[in-house]
Amino acid sequence: MRRQTVSAAIGLLALVLVVSEARSQKSGGDAVAEITRLEQESVKSDLANDRSFPDKYLADDFTGGDSFGEWETKQSILKDMSDPQHNKTTKEEMSDLKVRVYGNTAIATYRVTYDSLYHGAPRARTVIVTETWVEQGGKWKEVASHASQAAK
Numbered sequence: 001m002r003r004q005t006v007s008a009a010i011g012l013l014a015l016v017l018v019v020s021e022a023r024s025q026k027s028g029g030d031a032v033a034e035i036t037r038l039e040q041e042s043v044k045s046d047l048a049n050d051r052s053f054p055d056k057y058l059a060d061d062f063t064g065g066d067s068f069g070e071w072e073t074k075q076s077i078l079k080d081m082s083d084p085q086h087n088k089t090t091k092e093e094m095s096d097l098k099v100r101v102y103g104n105t106a107i108a109t110y111r112v113t114y115d116s117l118y119h120g121a122p123r124a125r126t127v128i129v130t131e132t133w134v135e136q137g138g139k140w141k142e143v144a145s146h147a148s149q150a151a152k
Contacts, residue, residue, distance in 0.1 A: 064145035
């Protein structure tokens, strides 16, 4: 009798692990699709100078290091976007996007080529980017970003 109980418990545990892994893979796939969508929406937002995207999807304590060696915050990005005469993106093309998910955290890496005006000065280059997203309360928020000028 005891052997049957142990066998049943092991079988139940195996079933729970299989279901848990299937759910994890499904939610991981859902997260990859969602972060991919958000990264693509971010490009559209930049080109349209639409402040609603960073306002909604950047964490309040977001920090980003740009390829010119400067730090950005959510507040500084929103401020710059409110002055399109001196800050605007005229070209932005993303490629090689890869998203990896680790529970409630996702890392997106990609290459982007852009042409923009930043504080009145033209900027154009290709950079490689790493962005960290965290799911908070069922919603994804970008918490950190770093860009480096790409090798030619």
